[in-house]
Amino acid sequence: MARMNMVQAVNDGLRVEMRRDSRIVVLGEDVAKLGGVFRVTQGLQKEFGEDRVIDTPLAEGGIIGAAVGMAMNGLVPVPEIQFSDFIFPAYDQIVSEVAKLRYRSGGEFSSKMVIRTPVGGGIRGGHYHSQSPESLFIHVAGLKVVCPSNPHDAKGLLISSIRDPDPVLFFEPKRIYRAAKGEVPEGDYEVPLSSAAVVREGTQVTVIAWGAMLYEALEAARQAEAEGVSAEVIDLRTLWPIDLDTLSASVRKTGRLVVVHEAPKTCGFGAEIVSLMLERAFWHLAAPPVRVTGFDTPFPYTLEMEYLPLAHRILPAILETARV
Amino acid sequence: MARMNMVQAVNDGLRVEMRRDSRIVVLGEDVAKLGGVFRVTQGLQKEFGEDRVIDTPLAEGGIIGAAVGMAMNGLVPVPEIQFSDFIFPAYDQIVSEVAKLRYRSGGEFSSKMVIRTPVGGGIRGGHYHSQSPESLFIHVAGLKVVCPSNPHDAKGLLISSIRDPDPVLFFEPKRIYRAAKGEVPEGDYEVPLSSAAVVREGTQVTVIAWGAMLYEALEAARQAEAEGVSAEVIDLRTLWPIDLDTLSASVRKTGRLVVVHEAPKTCGFGAEIVSLMLERAFWHLAAPPVRVTGFDTPFPYTLEMEYLPLAHRILPAILETARV
Amino acid sequence: MTAQGTSSDSDDVLRILRPDGTIEPGRAPGLTVAEVVELYRAMVRTRMLDERLVMLQRQGRIGFHIGSLGEEATVLGTAWVMRPQDFIFPCYREFGAALLRGMTLQSYLDNMFGNGRDLAKGRQMPDHITARGARFGSVSSPIGTQITHAVGYAWSCKLQRQDVVTLVWFGDGATSSSEFHNGMNFAGVYQVPALLVCRNNGWAISVPTGGQTASESIAEKGRAYGVRSVRCDGNDLFAVVAAGREAVARASRGEGPTFLEALTYRMSGHSTSDDPNAYRLDDELEPWKKRDPIARVRAWLVGQGAWDDGLDAELEGSFDVEVKAAIASAEEAARPELSTLFDDVYAQLPAHLREQRDQLLRGPRPAGDH
Amino acid sequence: MTAQGTSSDSDDVLRILRPDGTIEPGRAPGLTVAEVVELYRAMVRTRMLDERLVMLQRQGRIGFHIGSLGEEATVLGTAWVMRPQDFIFPCYREFGAALLRGMTLQSYLDNMFGNGRDLAKGRQMPDHITARGARFGSVSSPIGTQITHAVGYAWSCKLQRQDVVTLVWFGDGATSSSEFHNGMNFAGVYQVPALLVCRNNGWAISVPTGGQTASESIAEKGRAYGVRSVRCDGNDLFAVVAAGREAVARASRGEGPTFLEALTYRMSGHSTSDDPNAYRLDDELEPWKKRDPIARVRAWLVGQGAWDDGLDAELEGSFDVEVKAAIASAEEAARPELSTLFDDVYAQLPAHLREQRDQLLRGPRPAGDH
Ligand SMILES: Cc1ncc(C[n+]2csc(CCOP(=O)(O)OP(=O)(O)O)c2C)c(N)n1
Ligand SMILES: Cc1ncc(C[n+]2csc(CCOP(=O)(O)OP(=O)(O)O)c2C)c(N)n1
Ligand SMILES: [Mg+2]
């Protein structure tokens, strides 16, 4: 085992899989010579050559559209979108094509691929280098959506995603790219998709978070403990398809729910999680579920720490919910 | 007053406003010579000329992007997207530019416009002529979203949308383009935005619907009545910003909630409505809210009547919820 | 220029077969009589099928049809030059090519009726076919997206050193789409083995080509991406075949992509949903009727003594029988099973879809359920 | 070609001012000495500001800077030819032009610090300015989107018969974007009064122009949209001004858009976040240093007896004082009020945002709240 940060873990995951499976191709803006603006793909072109690690023109639709064609011919493309804020020029290809190809062709074709992209705020990126668009993809049938919170999971989930037969959006929380460090097994291992992790056990409130906000949820849970409230914290890891069993078991146990995400509140994934928990655990709920999220505004620059649902905003939600 | 269908009412609304306000420009694919593939803009070019009713190249991003520039120079563009399934090539322009321009420029510029587009299923349109993408726009701060269910509202809401200072997505439910008929006042009137209509009073369950599904909700409510259950039906009319007061008053009264929409369930607008009602009316709820929606699959062709959340699927939801 | 094709990268329009069935001086058909007979038969069948399907739609027996009336030489000529290992990305007017590549008539008609045997499992509108067996992709409605897919496919063939050429069709309207830009640009940068064919049929629904672009030709667009670009008379089967054949040979030799602008004309409305009288004068059709791609080939064949009225009658008669039987079978075939609604969203049925499926299977059916 | 500009629509590169400060035979500067002095001063100020901002970023006092080192002639020359009524859509490297058009240095620096006085209200990253007063649009990060806006703006001027020309800048990388395609196509079809300038600076972050496109020139792309397209040496102020001036005159006369490819070079990294050593050899910089756009103009001015070291010292000294004061003021200015977070999402604050605002104003602050 080696100690790595998220950037290194994703890089290692790509390397391990690319050695194992020669069908894997990495493509995107600045991924090859530069190794990506966050250096996640650094050194890959040197190891795997110019046919497998490819700098593309500045065209997200082209990157994803070309990846669809590659996938139809048996390659396993792992396109990178430089920031998830810039995924929208490819949105038509993802929503209309990637997500629907298997279904509309009656299973004849698929567009198996892993779209990697940095997500989220906290790096002073303002409007266009900070957004969290996950719910815009979860709404679209046919896609899987993953968001790891630590190096171990990042590598294991990436490997699982690459081996999965379906298209996966792999969101990498850029705020913790270098800050989250941990032991990462060498070589080949999987963290299964659709499996959430209870990262802190508790009895009074369930807190669901993912990516960079997991650490804020944990911090708030620690502070809540000091105030006598026991919070269970779940790292969702795979956002869709969701691990309903783990979630509803916890909510049934605690009877209280706080969901945390960076994306704007309205029609964010929090609304879906709340609704799902209602369907499964309504009669166990002792208090109305609470969403602690980004505000319904574009992502700001100077006031970003006020915008983000950090521990100082999660804590009162935990306490108030627990005390209903 | 004249009896009109939805197509005629929207056409009339455009005409009335275009006569009043010479800044209004209609543009889109096939809108001018042909008058639109659904004939909603028929005759407008003849009346208002080639500078105000314009056929464009086949490029949704171009249509919306050009409309942003027009709006910045004081025109009031009313672009049409031929089917809302084809709005995605313009998604980047809408999400990154239209929605954020006022905010990011500190209020110096805005992209006031009304994007008209037919929405929904029921016309044997399969994957790409049937979708209901509203939640993908409601999630994006800065946009307003409207969906009328009858000719009167269609005209009045369109006029209000054109006069509104903010960008509005105006979804026209194509299944009832010609089927929904009714009296439409002549000339100039507004139906205010963000105001829902209680179209059927009831005491035991609140049913929230909009667009073509409103009629299914009403039909189910009638059938429920026959089974002894009294359902209140609300036509949302403006999806965002939502008329929270009308909704929560009803849910507080009935204690039960059924939300109906055509879009896939997961991360659909139903999840947001459920979550909002929880925040406002949790202690009034006597049963878990229910969503009756399209399935989490692409929109099918042959089985579309099985896919849609028609009265036969809404009725049991009403009954079961009422009997909890 | 040789009779076999053109190596010029210019706006000249390659023409070989004249409207009267004679050959341009200095040119040759480039096909044997037997090959021309085969292609003629395919073109006639395609047109007969088109007419039959329009009728079925008018009768309310199918929901929709989008045909290739007048564009048969472009569609079948380009499909014909593709080798068995090559791969095709369709737009939506190319069912004739799918049949030429081995999709059965029955399978195509199963799609038109959206029945349970349809390879697309009744999930898409008519003419939105899929035919992997024919090395023919899945039709999508959003304009232009297939162009980038085709380029990605071709690129993957180059990366994997497969001798496969990829063909893609799209319309003149599609040249305005983002994915035309993306696909052409990637094709140029990576010099992929592809033949990109713009069926310039003069219209995008109601918008004429001149309302779509101010460029002098559509071929010119290709050159600006660094893609070799040529034009041909799209109603001239021999010119289409010659241009296509050279493109395939070049691509196969590693000489990169060719963009072919085929000048043709949409002789019908856009689809059965469209009435062109709202935007187009009948006059405009007349000159194109004289350039009919099928009549031209027939005239040449007759000139060769290889075709006559009797053979037409025989072709039409036997195809009629074949089509009627296939229609009857497709119409009678069962709809897709309800449970199939949930298949193929993912490779495996996930829990939330299992739940939705079970609920649907348990629950009430729509009124008047078929 | 005349000394005043070029009417040729070709790939020839217009050059007037040589690197050594002399003029190409048969050409003329086309600017008075006083005008050149004004532009020279603006270029020097722009570069000084660039250097200062990089320093501030290295010191952690601002978060980011994206500059125009080496591209000053392209940016300032094209901005200079715009008339007061004209409108400008920026990319992100053109703060020098905003200042030339009347944005105050203080206002620009307020943006760099994201303080409460920033016209963008501290909502965007540094250099994402807005300056309506200078008839200068709002900078957006997504590449290419401003091109279509500019074309729509120009189109609306044509529709409203306003004598306004619209200028837009973008990079070579942006020519791959969908919105380049959309914008150029609409510009061609509607023949809008716009000057579309591609700052071809050789790089899109780490990808060289040759990795972006296989076209022979970027100008060629414009022609394929039916847009008059010309090229100039983008490090040659006189050539930029000549090409720009002719484009504005044509657009103003109703002769449609001009696409100008200005050949220049990004002398710095992409931004303060980038380290070009990972992908670019220092050697490559050397020839471009010799073509420095500022040194060239200076050499010409010195040749005219209109400039000397003393004037440089004076210019630098006075600008230094000005900048230091503005930086100090911007740095000290208060952050935006918390409640402004919710303004301008809509014209009026809707209920759900009022609720969120009130909650935030009531609620706890982040640890170490500034
Ligand atoms: C992205 C998108 N926008 C709009 C449409 C609606 N539409 C379907 S076909 C068509 C015209 C296509 O014209 P062209 O590309 O010339 O092909 P043709 O039909 O002439 O073969 C349009 C606008 C669509 N399918 N996709
Ligand atoms: C749609 C989109 N994709 C990716 C990016 C990230 N990005 C920012 S600048 C840039 C390179 C732009 O190059 P070019 O257009 O040549 O402009 P230059 O920076 O050279 O002036 C990239 C890829 C972006 N901002 N927007
Ligand atoms: Mg066409």
Ligand SMILES: [Mg+2]
């Ligand atoms: Mg550049």
